[in-house]
Amino acid sequence: MSTPTPAPPIATGASTTSASAPQTAPPAAPPAAPPADALLVATDLVKSYGPVKAVQGVTFHCNPGEVLALVGENGAGKSTVAKMLAGAVTPTSGTIIVGGEPLASGSVKQSRLSGVRCAFQELALVPDWTVAENLSLPDGAPLRGFSQKKSVAAASALLKAFDLPHIDPRAAVGTLSLADRQLVEIARALAGKPRLLILDEASSALTPPGVQWLFTRIRELTAAGGSVIYVSHRLGEIAEIADRGTVLRDGQVAGEFVRGGWTDDELISLMAGREAERFFPDPPERTTDAVALSVTELRSDGLDGVSLSLGAGEILGIGGLQGHGQAELLRALFGAAPAVAKEWTIAGRRIKSTTPVRSVRHGLGYVPEDRKREGLALEMSVGENLLAPWLKAYQLGGRPRLAMERGWIDGILSALSVRTRGSNELAGSLSGGNQQKLVFGRWMDRSRTVILLHDPTRGIDVRAKQELYGAIVDLAKQGVGILWFSTEVEELVHVCHRVVVLYQGKVADELTGARLTADAIVGAAVGSTGSISLTTDEEDLR
Numbered sequence: 001m002s003t004p005t006p007a008p009p010i011a012t013g014a015s016t017t018s019a020s021a022p023q024t025a026p027p028a029a030p031p032a033a034p035p036a037d038a039l040l041v042a043t044d045l046v047k048s049y050g051p052v053k054a055v056q057g058v059t060f061h062c063n064p065g066e067v068l069a070l071v072g073e074n075g076a077g078k079s080t081v082a083k084m085l086a087g088a089v090t091p092t093s094g095t096i097i098v099g100g101e102p103l104a105s106g107s108v109k110q111s112r113l114s115g116v117r118c119a120f121q122e123l124a125l126v127p128d129w130t131v132a133e134n135l136s137l138p139d140g141a142p143l144r145g146f147s148q149k150k151s152v153a154a155a156s157a158l159l160k161a162f163d164l165p166h167i168d169p170r171a172a173v174g175t176l177s178l179a180d181r182q183l184v185e186i187a188r189a190l191a192g193k194p195r196l197l198i199l200d201e202a203s204s205a206l207t208p209p210g211v212q213w214l215f216t217r218i219r220e221l222t223a224a225g226g227s228v229i230y231v232s233h234r235l236g237e238i239a240e241i242a243d244r245g246t247v248l249r250d251g252q253v254a255g256e257f258v259r260g261g262w263t264d265d266e267l268i269s270l271m272a273g274r275e276a277e278r279f280f281p282d283p284p285e286r287t288t289d290a291v292a293l294s295v296t297e298l299r300s301d302g303l304d305g306v307s308l309s310l311g312a313g314e315i316l317g318i319g320g321l322q323g324h325g326q327a328e329l330l331r332a333l334f335g336a337a338p339a340v341a342k343e344w345t346i347a348g349r350r351i352k353s354t355t356p357v358r359s360v361r362h363g364l365g366y367v368p369e370d371r372k373r374e375g376l377a378l379e380m381s382v383g384e385n386l387l388a389p390w391l392k393a394y395q396l397g398g399r400p401r402l403a404m405e406r407g408w409i410d411g412i413l414s415a416l417s418v419r420t421r422g423s424n425e426l427a428g429s430l431s432g433g434n435q436q437k438l439v440f441g442r443w444m445d446r447s448r449t450v451i452l453l454h455d456p457t458r459g460i461d462v463r464a465k466q467e468l469y470g471a472i473v474d475l476a477k478q479g480v481g482i483l484w485f486s487t488e489v490e491e492l493v494h495v496c497h498r499v500v501v502l503y504q505g506k507v508a509d510e511l512t513g514a515r516l517t518a519d520a521i522v523g524a525a526v527g528s529t530g531s532i533s534l535t536t537d538e539e540d541l542r
Contacts, residue, residue: 034061034063035061035063037063037064038061038062038063038064039062039063039064039066039098039099039195039196039227040061040062040085040096040097040098040196040227040229041061041095041096041097042058042059042060042061042081042084042085042094042095042096042097043059043094043095043096043097044057044058044059044093044094044095045057045058045059045081045084045091045093045094045096046058046091046092046093046094047077047080047084047089047091047092048092053251054077054080054251055077055080055081055084055091055251056077056250056251056252057094057252057253058077058081058094058248058251058252058253059253060246060253060256062196062227062228062229063227064225064226064227065222065223065225065226065227066222066227066228066243066244067218067222067227067228067230067241067242067243068227068228068229068230068242068243068244068245068246069230069231069232069238069241069242069244069245069246070082070229070230070231070245070246070248071231071232071233071238071245071246071247071248071267071271072247072248072249072254072271072461073249073271073272073461073462073463073464074419074431074432074433074434074460074461074464075419075431075433075434076248076249076250076251076271076461077248077250077251077252078200078231078248079120079121079200079201079231079431079432080251081248082118082120082198082200082229082231083118083200084096085103085111085116085118085196085198085229086108086111086116086117086118086198087103087104087105087106087107087108087109087110087111087112087116088106088108088118089106090105090106091105098114098115098116098195098196099114099115099195101114103116112192115194115195115196116194116195116196116198117189117190117192117194117196117197117198118189118197118198118199118200119182119185119186119188119189119197119198119199119200119202120185120200120201120202121200121201121202121204121205121432121459123181123182123185124185125173125181125184125185125188126173127172127173127174127373128172128173128174129172129173130152130169130170130171130172130173131155131159131167131168131169131170131171131172131173131176131184132148132151132152132154132155132156132169132170133148133151134173134184134188135151135154135155135158135169135184135187135188135191136151136154136155137151151169152169152170155169156169158187158191159187162187162190162217163213163216164183164187167180167183167184177322177323177327178205178322178369178370179205179206179207179210179322179323181205182202182203182204182205182206182210183206183210183213185202186199186202186214186217190217190221194221194226195225195226195227196226196227196228196229197218197221197226197227197228197229198228198229198231199214199218199228199229199230199231199232200231201231201232201233201432201459202214202231203232203234203237204232204233204234204458204459205455205458205487206487207321207322207487208487208489208522209321210322211237215240215241218230218241230242233433233459233460233461233462233465234488235264235267235268235462239259242259243258243259244256244257244258244259245257245258245267247267247270247271249270249271249272249273250273254270254271254273255270257270264462268462268463271461271462271463272463279466280469280490280491280494280495281469281470281473281494281495282494282495283315283473283476283495283496283497284313284473284476284477286311286312286313286314286497287313288311288312288313288479289311290311290312290347290479291309291310291311291312291345291347291348292310292311292312292313292314292346292347292449292450292479292480292481293309293310293333293345293346293347293449293450293481293483294308294309294310294343294344294345295307295308295309295333295341295343295344295345296341296342296343296344297341297342297343298329298332298333298339298340298341298344299339299340299341300328300329300331300332300337300338300339300340301328301337301338302325302327302328302505303325303328303329303332303339303505304325304504304505304506305506306325306329306502306505306506306507307507308500308507310450310481310482310483311481312347312449312479312480312481313476313477313478313479313480313481314476314481314482314497314498315472315473315476315482315484315495315496315497316481316482316483316484316496316497316498316499316500317484317485317486317491317492317495317496317498317499317500318330318483318484318485318486318499318500318501318502319485319486319489319492319499319500319501319502319511319521319524319525320501320502320503320508320524320525321525321526322487324502324503324504324505324525325502325504325505325506326454326485326502327369327454327485328505329485329502330366330368330452330453330454330483330485331368333354333359333364333450333452333483334354334356334359334364334366334452335353335354335355335356335357335358335359336356336366336368336374338353339353340352340353346362346363346364346449346450347362347363347449349362360389362449363447363448363449363450364448364449364450364451364452365389365442365443365446365448365450365451365452366443366451366452366454367439367440367443367451367452367453367454367456368439368454369454369455371432371435371436371439372435375435375436375438375439376427376428376435376438376439377427378426378427378428379426379427379428380426380427381402381423381424381425381426381427382409382413382418382420382422382423382424382425382426382427382430382438383402383405383409383423383424384402385427385438385439385442386405386409386412386423386438386441386442387402387405387409387442388442389442389443390446402423402424406423408445409423410423411445412441412442412444412445413441415441415444415467415471416437416440416441416444416464416467416468416471417437417463417464417467418430418434418437418438418441419431419434420434432459432460433459433460433461433464436456436457436458436459436460437460437464437468439456440453440456440468440471444471444475448475448480449480449481450480450481450482450483451472451475451480451481451482451483452483453472453482453483453484453485453486454485455485455486455487456468456472456484456486457469457486457488457491458487469491469495472484472495473495484496489518489521489522490518492521493516493517493518493521496516497512498510498511498512498516499511499512499516499521501521501524501525503524503525503526508524508525509524511524
């Protein structure tokens with residue numbers, strides 16, 4: 001990658017204030033003028049939705065061969081800026097120059113013709129189409145000239161070239177795991193041979209080997225002179241891959257940073273507009289030996305005789321690389337997939353099988369992998385989504401029920417700092433991170449016995465993660481058993497009492513005490529009893 005333009009390590013318009021008295025910092029000083037050869041120059045970008053300004057006067061640039069991080073809290077305007085660059089959103093005002101030429105506003109096709117491609121966290125794939133169709137048709141190829149045979153051959157060659165031979169080009173995208181769908185989304189963007197690639201939380205569904213696969217592709221692109229806009233909440237990834245960065249706060253540029261010139265705490269404070277720090281809370285001390293959930297020899301699609309026990313007030317982590325039974329375990333326990341077990345109890349009550357409705361009655365809650373497809377009804381309001389598990393057929397609902405539950409709804413929105421214009425706002429209009437908070441928040445203060453979590457911090461910012469960690473620990477203090485699968489190993493190490501690692505649908509190891517380390521989790525995840533480094537074998541990318 002080329003050497004980035006020199007800049008102050010952290011440039012901001014004002015010092016941060018203490019956490020006890022949060023204040024909004026003044027806008028940062030204007031960024032330095034871009035060099036003459038800058039590939040991208042965005043100037044005074046503004047995007048308004050009625051009276052709401054999602055983006056206000058954002059100016060930044062990106063140089064050839066450079067990775068520019070775009071960071072900020074949920075709702076700071078990052079995705080809106082990315083969509084403007086990709087042509088999916090028309091700026092209210094401002095200019096975008098790519099390669100010295102103005103970028104046509106609000107046209108995905110024109111952005112692609114200008115060499116701009118984007119892979120989004122909220123996937124733009126068509127679920128009912130095959131992988132080959134999704135890879136072959138996005139550029140408007142005439143259907144009358146489309147050939148399934150040729151598209152499969154081309155997709156196979158493309159996936160092989162990008163080191164993704166485990167993905168079947170004939171498979172419907174909707175049948176793939178979220179991680180594989182994310183890989184297809186990235187591969188589709190790379191297939192266009194972009195000179196500017198925008199990755200909007202594109203690593204959020206990927207495990208560490210998948211992230212390293214992505215970084216390899218990024219380095220190949222930048223070595224050839226291309227540029228990358230990298231939007232992510234994962235500070236470790238930014239430190240590894242970004243040359244420079246622009247921080248957004250409340251739709252404005254709050255500051256800039258360069259590689260090696262910042263700490264996580266400084267960056268978090270800049271994003272938040274006040275002093276902050278990155279932390280993991282300690283798991284709470286358990287006060288009972290009661291068992292919230294136990295299962296012996298659980299079998300389902302992708303599970304081969306899993307046995308585990310979850311104590312009341314315990315946070316039990318589920319580790320391992322995606323595709324080894326973690327999603328299937330959570331779905332089976334909640335009744336979202338058929339399953340049988342030799343013995344199965346919830347709070348001491350024996351069960352033979354369950355369904356989602358029965359599980360809710362038994363005291364279970366579930367945060368699924370894919371919030372848009374499984375977790376939310378996007379066309380329904382924020383309040384209705386929070387209440388969804390508690391509404392029965394033909395029961396009084398709508399505005400009367402929302403009014404009855406107003407106190408609870410407002411309490412959840414406040415506790416999780418959900419950015420919304422009120423409980424009647426449509427869930428689909430919220431940012432991805434705030435949508436994730438809704439899926440989690442519906443189970444709070446509802447007398448749950450067990451909460452099943454599938455990567456609940458995926459795609460949310462650092463402060464939101466801290467709030468979610470606090471909520472998880474508070475639930476455990478109340479005696480709720482937490483079963484938590486995370487793709488971020490550090491979460492499992494620092495917040496869980498124990499970690500069970502799955503490999504090929506079986507329990508590979510159980511880690512606790514001094515054995516509960518990142519290296520031990522990684523080793524068990526790839527079928528080793530010792531500590532080994534992550535690999536990027538095709539099986540591990542899933």
